[in-house]
Amino acid sequence: MTDLDDAPTVALIDDHPAVLAGLASWYGAADPPVRVLASGSDLAVAQDGPGREADVVVLDLQLSATGPSYDGLRQLAEDGRAVIVYTMLDATDVALTSLDLGAFTYLTKAEGARHLVAATRAAAQSLPYTPPALAGAFGSDTRAGRPVLAPREVDVLLEWFQCESKRMVAQSLGLSVHTVATYLDRVRIKYANAGRPAHTKALLVARALQDGLVALEEL
The missing domain is CATH 3.40.50.2300 (Response regulator)
Incomplete structure (x- = not known):
């Protein structure tokens, strides 16, 4: 029970x-x-x-x-x-x-x-x-306001969606934990500047889905 x-x-x-x-x-x-x-x-x-x-x-x-x-x-x-x-x-x-x-x-x-x-x-x-x-x-989202992410920022973002921690992302991509955190902070700043803040991991996933960075089946 x-x-x-x-x-x-x-x-x-x-x-x-x-x-x-x-x-x-x-x-x-x-x-x-x-x-x-x-x-x-x-x-x-x-x-x-x-x-x-x-x-x-x-x-x-x-x-x-x-x-x-x-x-x-x-x-x-x-x-x-x-x-x-x-x-x-x-x-x-x-x-x-x-x-x-x-x-x-x-x-x-x-x-x-x-x-x-x-x-x-x-x-x-x-x-x-x-x-x-x-x-x-x-x-069907065709709105403007999608931030331009660097290829490495996208790599880190997508890897983070598949991992339980930033440390795991760092190990997978051969980066330091600090570097992973920096990339994710940059992504959040870009979304905030575009008027679409993403303070949590769940909201970042939603933004990535909206912007075609990741497909539902990949999650």
Whole structure:
């Protein structure tokens, strides 16, 4: 039996009570389960009380009838939270903008329990997760703002995606750990300067997928 104290935890933000109840049911039925610490219809769910301690925040991007609101996502991401955008909106520009603002991943509500639970587990462990809708958005991304990476920066980046540590990357490529860290810092700086920050490994994977540096099957 799984120790619930070790289970991933989540805060749910959605303005439809039926959706919140359904998500709680999915997480409770998962094997092993995911613990819902708090749920409700506004950002305070993740900022106050038990929700502050949640590993992952699941956020409905459309909490009003006026269209997607990115302010809440931006605020949570700036606070260092792992945010899964979970929405009815299946739109490439919305998905990519969400990632650019710091979302861990983007799921449509049509993608169901399997992808949501898997994405939540991945987010809790800072591991990349790309559901079908997001993969489609990556494939159709034609926006400008892609930084120009040097060939060695790309080599180090892709090797890092396959390794558990910078030390392993250094051993594989015949570099020092310091040099590997320097290359990765340069890549992050270039993405930040392009207005697409990537503070975590998971976000760097997302950027590399967006920009065609790596294919899903390679991960």
